[in-house]
Amino acid sequence: MSIYDVIFYLFAILTIGSGYLVVTSKNIVHSAFYLLFTLFGVAGLYVLLAADFIAIVQLMVYVGGILILLLFGVMLTNKVTDVKIRTGTIHIIPAVIGTGLLMGVIVSMMLRTNWKSEPGELPFTTTYGLGRILLTDYVLVFELLAMLLLIALIGAASIARRDNE
Amino acid sequence: MINEILNSITFIYPELAVSIFLLIIVLVDLVFHKDKKYIPYISLAGLVITGILVLNQIGITHFAFVPQLSAVKKYGMMTIDPFGSYFKLLVVVTSILIIFFTIASEEVIDLKERLGEFHALIYGMILGMLVMISASDLILIYLSLELLSLSSYVLAGFLKLRERSSEASLKYVIYGSVSSGLMLFGISIIYGLTGSTNLYVINSLIQGPQINLFTLSFSSILMFVGIGYKISAAPFHFWTPDVYEGAPISITAYLSVASKAAGFALLIRFIQTGFTSFISEDGYWTLIAVFDWQALLIAISILTMTLGNFSALWQDNLKRMLAYSSIAHAGYILLGIAVLSNQGLIAVLIYFFVYMLMNIGAFYVVMLISNKTGSENIDDYDGLGAKAPFLGVALAIFLISLTGLPPTAGFIAKLYLFIALIDANMIVVAIIALLNTVVSLYYYVRVLKHMYLTKSEREQENITPSIGSLVYLLVLLIPILFFGIYFTPIVEFARSCVSLLGI
C-alpha cells in the first residue's frame, strides 16, 4: 500500500462517513456542516486524480458558495430547531432491493467495462491545458457559459426579489 | 486555428442574433427603467431577424467549430443541416407567435415592471433551443439543455404571487435537476467508454468490439432520461400537468410546443448521428447493433400516449387537460422516430408544424376566455358557443385538429404518421395508436359538448375578442384548414428538410 493509497482511503472514509452523517443527522444545520466535510473529501479525491482545477473549483464553488447558500437557506426558515426531520426508516425491503440492484449494476459496470484509457504522463497542472482548450476548441462553450450565467443571474434575482404588488 | 473559429461564426448567425438581442433587451430594460412597452417589439424584431437568418441557412450542410487540437479534425461541435434549420425555424416561428400571445395575455400585461426579465428569459430559452437543435457534442448538448431548463424554471414560476405558479416552478426544478443529473451521469459513462464527447466520433468508436454493451445501454438509457424529461415522455412526465397548470398560460403554450420540439430534435440527432451505421436507399436507418432503440422507443411511446390520453379523460381544468393531451401527442411523435426511417422523420416534421398551429391556437382561446372569466375550468365553458361564437368555432376547429379528424391539418399529420408505421410493417403499433386517437376524441369532444349543448347556469356577458386576437386566430386557423385540404407544400418542405448531416 503506497502513500497515495493511504491518502485515498483517508479521503474516501471522510467523504462516505460525513455523507452518512449528513443523511442521518437529526438537526438540519448539523447536516449542512457535515456536508462541508463531504465536499472537502471529494475535493481531495480530485487532487489524487490529478484534476487540480476541478479540485479548486470544488473548494471555491461548492464549499465556498453552495454550502453557504445552503446554510442561508436553512437559516431563512423561521424555526430551524423546531422542525422535526423524519429520519425513521420506512419501506425498508423495497429500498434495499432498489438500491442493491442499482449498486450491483454500477459496480458490475465499473469492474467489467473496458474504460478508455490513454497512456501519458500526468500533467503538472491541468489549468493551463484547460485554458488553451477553452480559448480554441471550446470557445463556443466558454461564451455560452457567460450567457448561461447571465440568465442564471437574471432568473435568480427575479425569483428572490420581493414584489411590491 | 483562429481562422476556423472565425469561419464557424458565419454558420451560427441565428444563435448570434439571439444572443445579441438578449443583451439588447437586458440593456434596454436597464436604461429605460420606466417605460417597458417597447420591449415586446424589440424581441419581435430580434426574432424576425433570426428567422431570416435561419431561412438563409436552410440549404446549408456544414460543420461548425471543428476542434483543432484533437486528433480527429473532421467533426464539429455544431452541425448545420436542413433538419436542424427546419426545427430552428419552427422554434423561431413559435417564439414569434408566443410574443404576440403575451401581448394579449392579461397575466403578462400585469407584470409591468418585470416585463424586461420575462422577455430576457424567453430569449434565454430560445438560445438554448437553437444551440440544442444543432449541437453534436455532448458538452454542448448538456450546456444548452441547462440554458433552456434554467430559463423555463424561472418562467414557470414567474407569477410569484400565485401559489400554483410557485409550486409549478419548484416541481419543475426538482424533476429537472434529477433528470439532468442522470443525463450527466450518462454522458460521463459514454465519455469513459469512448474518450470522446462528439457524437460522430462516438458513432465510429462504438462499432469497435471492445465496447461493453451493457455499459453502453445503461448510459443510453440515462441519456434518454434527460431528453425524455424535456419531451415529457411517459415515466418522466410527472412534472408536466402541474407545471402546465401553474405556469402563466403563454409559457405553458411555449413549453408544450417549442421546448418539446427542441427536445425531439435532440433525440433524433442523438440517435441518428450517434447510433446509425447507414441509411438504405428507401430511407430506413440501420442502427449499430449495440442498443435496441426501436424497442425502447416503441415501449415508451405506447406508454406515453396511453397514459396521456387516459389521464386527460378526467380533467376538468382545460389547461391541465391540454397538458395531458400534449403528453399524448409526444407519444405519437415518438412513434414517428421509432420507425427509424426518413419516412417517419418526415411524419415527425409535419406533425410538429401542425401541432404548433393547433396547440398554440387552443391555448390562445383558453387564454382569451380566462382573461374574461378568470378561470380555466370546463364548467365555465358552458354555453360559450352562443356567447362567443367566433371563439367557440375557433376552439372547436383546434380541438378537432388535435384529435386528428379531417378536414383539418391534424388529420394530415396523423395520416403521414400512420403511413410511415404501416410502411415499416408496424401494424400492431399503428392499431394501438389509432385506438388512442379514439380515446382522445372523447375528451376533446367533451369540451365541445360543454360549449354548445350545455346551458350556462350563470348569466355572463358576451365575450368579444379584439381585432388583434381575431387576426391572430385567423393566422392559425387558415393554415390548419388550408393544409388540411391542400397539404403538398408542407409535405414537400418537410421532405426537403429531412436530411441530417450524415456519417
Added chain:
Amino acid sequence: MLTEFGKIFIFLLLAIGFVGIALFAAKLIRPHRPTKEKLLIYECGENVEGSPWVKFNIRFYVVALIFLIFDVEVVLLFPWALTYQEFGFYGFLVGVIFLLILGLGMAYEWRKGDLNWDRTKPNIPELSKILTNKNVSNVKIDEQIKES
C-alpha cells in the same frame, strides 16, 4: 516527490494535529469538576431565553446567490488568464466578451436594486415642512421637533 497539493496536505495534517494534540493535552492536564452552573450556556450572565436561531433577512440569501454566480465566473477566468496572451488579441477578446456579458448582469442587478439593503428610513424632522403649517405656534413647533 511532493506536489504542491502534497505540501498543502502536510499543512492540513499539521493543522489538524496541532489542534488535536493541544485539545488532548488540555484534557489530560485540566481539572474536571463540573457543576450545574458551569454547564449552563453563557449569555452575558443572563438566563438563556428562546432559541439562538433567528430568522435571517432574505437579503443575505440574494447576495449569497449573486456571489455564487460571480464565484463561478471567477473560476472560469483562471484558465483564461493563464493562456490568453498566447493567442494575442483574439484571446483577449474572448475574455472581454465573457466579462462584458457578465458585467451587464452586474449592472442589471445594481440598477434593479437587488444589491440595495433594505433599511428603515430614519425619520429626520424637516423644518420647512413644519413651518409651512401656518396655524402652528412656535411652542407647537418645538414640541413637534422634540417628538420626531
